[in-house]
Amino acid sequence: MKMKKSLSAVVLMTLLALILSACGGGTTGGSGDSGGDEEGGQQFITLLTGGTEGTYYPLGGSIAEILNSNVDDVKATATSTGASVENMNTLSEGNDDIVAFTQTDIAAYATDGKLMFDGKPIDSIRAIGSLYPETIQIVATEASGIKTVEDLKGKTVSIGAPGSGTNASAEDILKLYGMTVDDVEAQNLDFGESTAGMQDGNIDAAFITAGTPTGAIESLAATTPVTIVGLEQDKIDQLLEELPYYAAYTIEAGTYDLEEPVETVSVNAMLVTTEGMDEELVYNMTKALYENTGDIGHQKAEFIKAETAADGVSIPFHPGAQRYLEEAGVELPSS
Known part of the structure; x- marks a missing residue:
């Protein structure tokens, strides 16, 4: 009889433990207020x-x-995506354990609900900082006779895929010179298609937004004489005043065998996150990034500096990033 009572007690205790566990008695897997998924104290980004x-x-x-x-208890993993626009849409889902690459102009469009985000602003996006310039390059064949932006009128010009950052930049620059896409024979082509079209003589010029030197342009210039069309300084100043997600940029002489430097503008690649990510976590990540650029195994590392972290950024900074950058003496735009 005693054995049966003891056995019944063990069974009862086991069942009670299982019920408590099922009701959430465990602590693993909760995201808490850390801004990142946690497991065993580790934050997954x-x-x-x-x-x-x-x-x-x-x-x-x-x-x-x-x-x-360089950041205690952080496990960050990079994943391949469709880049800027897709990344902004993913952030809109409310995940506070994400850091994303984007362009400064795309971040502005997303925050303001413009162009590809028309009517659907993503107001939770916050800047961590700029990384490197992605140059707006207007490439024309010498045979086209195009030397200025005004010369694009009536020519066959690739302005990038619809809804792309390149497409938006092409419209911005044409507007700066009193034109629209209706003033050119517009072609919506990607970089490879654009340079192939110029090589074949089917396209006179193309807008290409990418870090310089751009491989596709180098390959084109190796077989087809090209011109890089610059912008006048007063036009650059006007564009930066109207649209602060742009930054001035000089394509140095020698790039694409240029004899003289060419003045243009760029958007910047940048890192963003959501406003819900923990401030201390973002502070530590921002500090780790900008104070360890020498350990970044990529040629773009030379451009990643705290002093240029605000270049082209027109959206609000995350409080954690803002705190680090202000400590580093960076002047941030008022949000």
Whole structure:
């Protein structure tokens, strides 16, 4: 009889333990207020990048290693995505454990609900900082006779895919000179298609937004004489005043065998997150990034500096990033 009572007690205790566990008695897997998924005290951060053939993905992998080595209890992992626009839409889902690559102009469009985000602003996006310039390059064949932006009128010009950042920049620059896409024979082509079209003589010029030197333009220039069309300084000043997500940029002489430097503008690649990510976590990640750029195994590392972290940024900074950058003496735009 005693044995049966003891056995019944053991069974009862076991059932009680199972019920408590099922009702949430455990502590594993809760995200808490940390801004990142936690397990055993470790915070998991997803770094949204771009395609595996582009710059964002390999650079993101290197930045993830920097964070893992320099921020306690953080496990960051870079993942391939469709890049800027897709990354902004993912952030809109309310995940506070994400850091994402994007362009400064795309971040502005997303925050304001313009162009590809028309009517659907994503007001939770916060800046961590700029990384490197992605130059607005107007490339024309010498045979086209195009030397100025005004010369594009009536010519066959690739302005990038619809809804792309390149497309938006082309419209901005044409507007700066009193034109619209209706003033050119517009072609909506990607970089490769644009340069192939110029090589074949089917396209006179193309807007290409990418870090310089751009491989596609180098390959074109090796077989087809080209001109890089510059912008006048007063037009650059006007554009920066009207649209602060742009920054002035000089394409140095020698690039694409240029004899003289060319003045143009750029948007910047940048890192963003959501306003809900923990302030101390973002502070530590921002500090780790900008104080360990020498350990970034990518050629774009030379451009990643705290002093240029605000270049082209027109959206609000995350409080954690703002605190670090202000400590580093960076002048941030008023949000």
